[in-house]
Amino acid sequence: MAEWRKVAKTFALGDGHIAQKEVETLRALLLVDGHLSKSEMDFLYEIKKEAKSSVKMLDELIADCEKLIK
Numbered sequence: 139m140a141e142w143r144k145v146a147k148t149f150a151l152g153d154g155h156i157a158q159k160e161v162e163t164l165r166a167l168l169l170v171d172g173h174l175s176k177s178e179m180d181f182l183y184e185i186k187k188e189a190k191s192s193v194k195m196l197d198e199l200i201a202d203c204e205k206l207i208k
Contacts, residue, residue, distance in 0.1 A: 143181055150185045156192035165199050174206045 150160050168178050182200050186192065 146181065147185060147188075151188055154190035156185065156189045156196050158193050158195055161193060161195040161199055165202075168199075168203065169206075172206075174203050176207070179203055179207050 146164070150156055150164065164182075168174060168182075182196075182203060186196060186200065189196075
C-alpha cells in the first residue's frame with residue numbers, strides 16, 4: 139500500500155466514523171486537479187467498506203467521483 143494511503147486511511151478511519159470534515163478534506167484533496175485515478179477511487183470504496191459508520195456526504199463524494207472515472 140502506498141504511503142499516502144496509510145496516512146489517509148488513518149485520518150479517515152481514526153475513530154471508525156467518517157465525519158463531514160473528513161469528507162470535505164478528502165473531496166478537496168482528491169478532486170484538486172479535476173481528475174481521479176483508479177487507485178484513488180479504490181481507496182474511497184475501501185474506507186467506505188471499513189468504516190463503522192459515515193455521513194451521507196461520503197456517498198455523495200463517491201457518486202461524484204464515479205462520474206469522473208466513467
